[in-house]
Amino acid sequence: MENQGMKMEDIAKLANVSKAAVSLAFSGKPGIGPDTRERILQVAYEAGYSPKSREVAVTKADKSLLFLVCTNSGIILEEYYQQPFFKELIHFIEERCRQKGYALIFSTLDVEFFQRDIQVVADEKRSVGTIVLGTNLTREQIRDIHAKLPNLIVLDTCFETLPVQFIQINNVMGAYQAGVYLCNIGHTSIGYIASNLRIHNFEERKRGFMAALSERGLRVSEAAYLSVAPTILTSQDELKRQLTTYLENGNSMPTAWFCECDYIAISAMKTMNELGIRVPQHTSVIGFDNINESLVVTPELTTIHVDKERMASLAVDLLTDTLSQGSQGTSKIIVDTILVERNSCAAPAGSGLAGQMPDSSGLD
Template sequence: MSNKVTMQQIADHLGVSKFVVSKALSGKGGVSEATQERVIQAAAQLGYFSQKNAYVKSMKLEQLPKVPAANKQSVLVLMPNIRFQTKESLYWGRILDGISSRLEEEGCGMVIVSEQSVDHFLHFLNPNGILGLIGVGEISTPLLLEVHRIGLPMVLVDHEDMLIPTDTVFTNNYESMYRLTKHLIGKGHKRLCFVGNINYSRSFKDRFLGFRSALEEQADYGLAFGHREENLLPVEGFEHEDFQEPVRQWAVKRLKSKTMPTALLCANDMIAIGAVHAMQELGLSVPGEVSVTGFDNIDDSYRMTPALTTVHVPKETLGKRAVERLLSRIASKQEPMEKLLVAGELLYRESTAGAQS
């Protein structure tokens, strides 16, 4: 049996004092953000968070600030208001709908918190009323560390933190994008490009990996990882208008060099909508000259012209599965962590066609 990882070992590993490690892991401040991040990284690498009773001085729920709770059995839903992660979102809002409906079936309440500050977040915890936490979308490591330190049961939806062990729920992003890419290759496309910032989220990265794997299986492509810039256009933003101009400028350069792809596989529907508008602005026919695909199947994807080929993400189901996983975790706290993958459905619409010869 391996020995328990201690704060002193983490301190020795980093060349700092045990006091610094204790402060960094306590979440109470006293050290810089950079130092805290180094300590968290080292603790994760050494396996500190994976062992039982990781915190010597962990705060008990009874010690947390008490606030009134309308329902004695509620689940805290943490969705920091970043990256347009809001209830009104065509994507995140549907996940919340799934969480809400499943909790209602169980007779539980839901408290939505958009707080990003660790100190302020603690005031939302009521030891007499909170069953556990469901995190939706991107959440900072310090916040997740605080929840882990407290010992509150937690499930993350469409996000994972490699430093903090948690149950997670995702769509099968890799497999869905792999199949979509294979479909376009089968329709004769040999010049394909993934559009999206792969560092934006774990989902985006998995979608790119599925895309790349499908390409690398084609012997005539010669697409080594070192040449991926030919097949990757990193763009950033939130609304489709944010993506239209960067894609248009990129396409102008590719058209001049006669290296314009015949298919653009976008990391989500918002990017794809912007890409379609960019192609149309340049006078390129979609899908006649360039096929474009999205991911998520938001409402706008089938309302646009041409209707967007995409992957349907069962957003409400993601929320429901998160609730079910949380309730299972509460009932059996010693079970191994699980990563649940919900299958996406490929929807072939008018924005894709066979490649021109």
């Protein structure tokens, strides 16, 4: 039975959390972990407390949009709202929703309980339209979401044969720009550091980069193709092992490396620094995404800028226009990229590091 005398402050005390955490749990917004959210909701249920229309469900459903994320995939973590790329993207989506007079509410699907969670979200009917973060989703998963949530925009991936609205980065173009840039500043020995978890975006980036090299008669040798975790901003022992093995086998250090995302690039620079490999004196590093962290590492990271603000605005505008004007067919929008030249890349020095680690003191 509903406890009319209980307030949000009482639930906060019972759950030993802040009132703000209780509000986040009821609204579905990010900012607390899934275990904390579940515990708050369980405490509220056991106390017989029912929030006023989910604390007004932020606003009425007819003026709310849902941001839907599938977590636990290795690419999208449970704390996705703290991952730099997605944090920036969410900020711009929230801002555009506010400008258009909509509230943005959040929900997550656990990849292990995908079908169950989609049905729960569909049954709740908390919003009139949904923006799905599609970065880590398969064609089949997006198809299943669309079947239950037809007013849908999918961000950060694209499957051409689905009759669904997509807004995607031009991954092929961005990686092609990176390859052309490295070649143009004189690099002919180039390595590639890939994500060990494969998604649509990374496959497209690989295609674009390899095309740029192929057009210039170059290729990445099999030995210089490394693979590491894509969500770590610190140095990685696994990358250290791969680089050490590569050099101990008598291979010359590539004069430049392309990394499939900025996480990998930043991690690579930190790992190389621990091995005494200086960037860009010994080797250049270029990333992809232009997250804010690319400006605070030393040296600042040369990267491919993804216009996250434009992607967010296009997603919200396309969805709200469809809702107000009715369906007029689906569209797939590709947002082009821009090369951002900073200090992690330079022309090759001309002195190789064949088969050995440079001394940690380095050479200018």
